[in-house]
Amino acid sequence: MLRSLGIRTEGFALVLADTGAVPVVRLSGNGDGEVVAPLDRTLKQLHEELVDASVRSVVVDLGELYFMNSSCLKAFVSWIYKVRTSGKPYQIRIQYNPNQRWQQRGLEPLQRLAPAVVFLDQIGASKSSGASAASGQVNGGRNG
């Protein structure tokens, strides 16, 4: 069983939305410079817990994430590298929002870094039809 972990700031949130056999981590808001340190810390903690729990895969839901800077992407790179080189690798299934045009472009390099670890899944029409997810805006939300 995973412990509760997460980040909540004025413009960004990371929550463990499901702690079952396939845990779901949901990111929302704006991943800017103020988020880098807590994100890096939280992903390290998450990795340790996922390894301890012997999970086979984890879902990362980016449906409501409006932007991620390169330092936040680097936190993901570090995480993926750890998974790739650990003795107990698991799948990271990243659900991206096609209406947030930066996401697929920004995430494809992560998949190329570890094709056996990272999988990109486009969020379906029903999911992306929500008000903010469907807006296609790059600056949605307060800090987006």
Add this chain to the structure above:
Amino acid sequence: MADGSGESSGPPQRALFVQLAFCPTPSLVSGIARLVSDFCRTGLRDLDVTTRFHMAAHELTENIAKYSTSSRAMLEIELTEGEGSRLLTLRTRNQTSRDRLVEVEKRLKELQDAVDPVQLYDRLIEETAPLEGVSGLGLARIRAEGLSFNYQISGDELTLIVQEPLPPPAPRVAEH
């Protein structure tokens, strides 16, 4: 003056621009990037270009907030129209240390010379993956997303120029 700008000669007609002087501080980064994306949305109505310039503005302004050695920096976003073409230019200017200038010029030359910017970005990701506390991916990310990258160095002042040639606007249908 070091100059890798390659900015084209001949004065195109200025169509739309915003120039902003700002204090380099992390708390302003997101707001400035939002201003750039609002400008692009207003002037272009092209979501792909808007999101790439939003990203570029965010990365450049964040670097300025990290490395600027003075309390004043400048950002300009400009849409110009020439004969049958348009050009979107994002330009930032700030003062920084000699060490930083040497480091950034080396990186910018590497980006300019890259035959395949995506491959270079992937290589940098691979190289930095095991390193703690190191990103250094922002400039390469901008280049990998297809934006052209130029620079000028004058004394301790660094000017970065990101450009995207755009097709002419679609002709408007006359209303009767």
